Amino acid sequence: xxxxxxxxxxxxxxxxxxxxxxxxxxxxxxxxxxxxxxxxxxxxxxxxxxxxxxxxxxxxxxxxxxxxxxxxxxxxxxxxxxxxxxxxxxxxxxxxxxxxxxxxxxxxxxxxxxxxxxxxxxxxxxxxxxxxxxxxxxxxxxxxxxxxxxxxxxxxxxxxxxxxxxxxxxxxxxxxxxxxxxxxxxxxxxxxxxxxxxxxxxxxxxxxxxxxxxxxxxxxxxxxxxxxxxxxxxxxxxxxxxxxxxxxxxxxxxxxxxxxxxxxxxxxxxxxxxx
Numbered sequence: 001x002x003x004x005x006x007x008x009x010x011x012x013x014x015x016x017x018x019x020x021x022x023x024x025x026x027x028x029x030x031x032x033x034x035x036x037x038x039x040x041x042x043x044x045x046x047x048x049x050x051x052x053x054x055x056x057x058x059x060x061x062x063x064x065x066x067x068x069x070x071x072x073x074x075x076x077x078x079x080x081x082x083x084x085x086x087x088x089x090x091x092x093x094x095x096x097x098x099x100x101x102x103x104x105x106x107x108x109x110x111x112x113x114x115x116x117x118x119x120x121x122x123x124x125x126x127x128x129x130x131x132x133x134x135x136x137x138x139x140x141x142x143x144x145x146x147x148x149x150x151x152x153x154x155x156x157x158x159x160x161x162x163x164x165x166x167x168x169x170x171x172x173x174x175x176x177x178x179x180x181x182x183x184x185x186x187x188x189x190x191x192x193x194x195x196x197x198x199x200x201x202x203x204x205x206x207x208x209x210x211x212x213x214x215x216x217x218x219x220x221x222x223x224x225x226x227x228x229x230x231x232x233x234x235x236x237x238x239x240x241x242x243x244x245x246x247x248x249x250x251x252x253x254x255x256x257x258x259x260x261x262x263x264x265x266x267x268x269x270x271x272x273x274x275x
Contacts, residue, residue, distance in 0.1 A: 006029045006041060022050060079272070082176065086148050086167045100123060100144050100145065101144075103148070105128055112148055115168065175273070190242070190271055190272060195226075206237065246269070
């Protein structure tokens with residue numbers, strides 16, 4: 001196991017919960033942003049890094065996807081899935097009617113949208129770097145404020161929990177990935193993540209390349225697209241498939257895809273999460 005593991009901090013974030021589940025004996029090193037975690041791994045400051053990649057309510061974490069697309073030498077080694085319970089935290093003696101500003105990470109604000117619209121329609125919503133950082137922002141605020149963060153953040157910061165389980169869906173979960181300089185060897189129950197793009201768009205092209213997996217009976221677990229940031233209407237496609245990149249059928253399908261795409265990058269093969 002890695003000795004030094006970077007994660008999206010500060011302590012008290014859901015990512016800290018994920019990294020403690022991944023490797024509780026490691027030297028845990030918090031960083032204030034997802035790009036910071038990735039750079040720590042790429043530069044050798046940390047051997048691994050844990051970041052969120054997808055939430056069941058709000059979808060993909062774009063910072064993580066963009067890093068995987070553009071950062072050379074980073075691979076997904078493992079995935080973890082954690083249930084997410086959001087709490088509304090306040091300074092001692094703060095009441096519901098006092099609250100004028102609510103801080104949290106944009107993903108958390110989105111996951112609690114219904115609660116916020118129903119209970120705090122007039123409050124100003126302010127984005128923080130992380131759910132734990134939101135508590136610090138709240139404590140420094142000049143206005144009566146609250147923060148949406150994990151219960152552990154309340155314990156670490158000596159603030160009060162005004163409400164628990166405020167997420168819009170009780171089955172709210174987040175998928176985290178462990179970044180490293182290499183992926184995982186085959187286990188027999190693997191997943192492979194990759195991206196690709198085309199030099200020219202034409203009818204049926206995406207259907208044709210995805211058919212390479214269907215013809216080999218390879219399950220597509222996820223398909224989505226991201227703007228290439230090169231020109232309007234130019235996209236990068238991201239897919240998760242069942243199987244390891246070294247499995248003969250998967251290897252064959254990826255090579256067929258490579259021959260029809262202008263860019264292909266494998267993010268890594270790693271064991272599929274099983275509860």
